[in-house]
Amino acid sequence: QVQLVQSGAEVKKPGASVKVSCKASGYTFTVCYMHWVRQAPGQGLEWMGWISPNSGGTDFSQKFQGRVTMTRDTSISTAYMELSRLRSDDTAVYYCARQLVGATAIDYWGQGTLVTVS
Amino acid sequence: SFVLTQPPSVSVAPGQTARITCGGNNIGSKSVHWYQQKPGQAPVLVVYDDTDRPSGIPERFSGSNSGNTATLTISRVEAGDEADYYCQVWDSSSDWMFGGGTKLTVL
Numbered sequence: 753q754v755q756l757v758q759s760g761a762e763v764k765k766p767g768a769s770v771k772v773s774c775k776a777s778g779y780t781f782t783v784c785y786m787h788w789v790r791q792a793p794g795q796g797l798e799w800m801g802w803i804s805p806n807s808g809g810t811d812f813s814q815k816f817q818g819r820v821t822m823t824r825d826t827s828i829s830t831a832y833m834e835l836s837r838l839r840s841d842d843t844a845v846y847y848c849a850r851q852l853v854g855a856t857a858i859d860y861w862g863q864g865t866l867v868t869v870s
Numbered sequence: 871s872f873v874l875t876q877p878p879s880v881s882v883a884p885g886q887t888a889r890i891t892c893g894g895n896n897i898g899s900k901s902v903h904w905y906q907q908k909p910g911q912a913p914v915l916v917v918y919d920d921t922d923r924p925s926g927i928p929e930r931f932s933g934s935n936s937g938n939t940a941t942l943t944i945s946r947v948e949a950g951d952e953a954d955y956y957c958q959v960w961d962s963s964s965d966w967m968f969g970g971g972t973k974l975t976v977l
Contacts, residue, residue, distance in 0.1 A: 787966070789968075796956065796968060796969075796970050796971040797905075797907075797913065797956055797958075797968040797971070798968065799965065799966040799967065799968060802966075811965065813965060813966075847912060847913075852915070852918060855901065855903075855918050855919055856901055856903070856959070856960035856966070857901075857903035857915055857918040857919070857958070858903075858905075858913075858915060858958075859915050859918075859924060861912035861913055861914075862912065863912060864912055
């Protein structure tokens with residue numbers, strides 16, 4: 753079965769960077785784009801960007817351009833999201849999420865990683 | 871940029887039908903997807919490409935999309951359907967977007 757397992761919670765100081773990992777299993781990692789979506793406490797879902805595990809190509813929301821980096825290591829079926837110059841309003845649960853093949857929807861989500869900036 | 875508008879809340883009695891809307895300029899020309907999120911959990915895809923259901927999602931969940939409004943319909947609502955629901959589209963100018971979310975309350 754498809755699983756996306758994310759790294760654990762992080763606490764960071766303002767101005768620091770955070771790197772969250774997402775290990776995929778149960779499918780061929782390079783077939784599906786991987787997205788990152790965040791959710792601030794009590795707020796809605798916010799799309800950050802995607803990475804193609806096959807090519808390494810990326811696309812980011814304009815809001816995060818210049819602050820976010822998405823990478824992958826195909827040898828261990830793991831995607832990474834790094835957010836720099838953290839601010840207090842970056843406090844959120846960060847999800848990795850697999851794109852459904854042939855559609856612009858997300859069919860599997862990681863369990864989420866809480867990043868607290870304080 | 872493309873904006874998706876959802877009502878903040880919808881209330882329905884058990885056994886009745888809930889309809890959650892997602893408004894956007896000519897949204898009928900786009901593929902709309904719907905997610906259910908319960909407290910403390912990751913979202914779950916319940917409808918994709920306007921009307922399709924992933925495997926394991928009950929037939930009680932259905933979708934439609936026309937003009938400026940997409941709708942998620944939940945028939946024979948159960949207590950376990952109480953959750954936040956989000957619509958989502960991909961738009962060439964705005965990329966991936968989520969609506970603000972609708973809290974479904976089962977009375």
